[in-house]
Amino acid sequence: MTIECLNLESIYSKSLARPIFSEINLKINPGEFVVLLGLNGAGKSTLLRSLLGLTPVKRGEIKINNLTVTPENLHQIRRHLGFISQGGGLVKQLSALDNVLCGCLGDCPPWQTLWGFPSEVQTKAMRLLTELGLKEQIHQKTSRLSGGQQQRVAIARALMQEPKILIADEPLAGLDVMAAQQVMEIFAKLHQEKGITIVMVLHDLGIASIYPERAIILDQGHIVYDGNCQHLQEKFCEFT
Numbered sequence: 001m002t003i004e005c006l007n008l009e010s011i012y013s014k015s016l017a018r019p020i021f022s023e024i025n026l027k028i029n030p031g032e033f034v035v036l037l038g039l040n041g042a043g044k045s046t047l048l049r050s051l052l053g054l055t056p057v058k059r060g061e062i063k064i065n066n067l068t069v070t071p072e073n074l075h076q077i078r079r080h081l082g083f084i085s086q087g088g089g090l091v092k093q094l095s096a097l098d099n100v101l102c103g104c105l106g107d108c109p110p111w112q113t114l115w116g117f118p119s120e121v122q123t124k125a126m127r128l129l130t131e132l133g134l135k136e137q138i139h140q141k142t143s144r145l146s147g148g149q150q151q152r153v154a155i156a157r158a159l160m161q162e163p164k165i166l167i168a169d170e171p172l173a174g175l176d177v178m179a180a181q182q183v184m185e186i187f188a189k190l191h192q193e194k195g196i197t198i199v200m201v202l203h204d205l206g207i208a209s210i211y212p213e214r215a216i217i218l219d220q221g222h223i224v225y226d227g228n229c230q231h232l233q234e235k236f237c238e239f240t
């Protein structure tokens with residue numbers, strides 16, 4: 001699935017005295033692994049949220065698979081988009097399994113989940129958690145899991161709907177070097193083996209230059225670099 005932004009402009013921010021982002025033109029091709037970089041407040045999360053229809057845009061167009069996103073077709077398009085929000089967005093009081101099952105609430109009619117999720121859905125959630133190395137933690141309360149384990153639960157939840165595009169906002173936040181590397185290996189595997197398009201926000205330029213193949217640097221709401229991930233440190237300093 002292709003993602004295209006045509007002259008996209010966000011809502012106006014009074015505190016910034018400008019739109020949060022503007023003049024965003026980009027095309028992400030199926031199967032690309034893209035990292036979105038930029039200083040705090042550059043507009044990265046807002047841009048990702050706009051792609052998902054979670055934050056309204058003022059001007060321009062978003063096309064997913066050549067189809068312009070409108071309020072009418074947003075629900076249909078969203079089915080193909082998996083989202084891992086900044087902070088994970090997990091319900092800490094629920095078990096790992098229940099959090100993953102929440103990933104398909106939109107797919108199951110309410111009457112079906114009233115007395116629990118169908119067994120095939122439960123099996124799928126357990127398989128995903130097992131594949132991500134959390135077999136022993138399936139029924140554990142999420143608050144008792146480590147940061148890296150919680151991040152994997154968030155990935156499993158996003159994978160429940162078998163998205164073609166995975167959008168992740170700072171999926172490595174708070175993880176130690178080892179856990180961050182493990183989580184990135186999972187994304188790399190999903191990209192290589194399942195051909196999932198990945199768009200993620202990272203702050204670690206070292207990691208950003210290893211796994212993704214394309215970097216987009218945002219500065220004060222504008223794209224200032226869009227290209228390969230070589231010498232990212234120098235590029236980042238030059239453009240921000």
Ligand SMILES: Nc1ncnc2c1ncn2[C@@H]1O[C@H](COP(=O)(O)OP(=O)(O)OP(=O)(O)O)[C@@H](O)[C@H]1O
Pocket residue numbers: 012013014015016020038039040041042043044045046047086
């Ligand atoms: N709904 C909103 N209305 C007005 N301003 C907003 C709104 N949402 C975000 N902003 C502002 O837009 C700017 C960009 O915010 P955003 O969260 O997109 O940044 P970011 O690049 O993701 O930063 P970080 O790296 O800290 O996560 C910030 O200054 C923020 O205060």
Ligand SMILES: [Mg+2]
Pocket residue numbers: 044045046086169
């Ligand atoms: Mg952010």
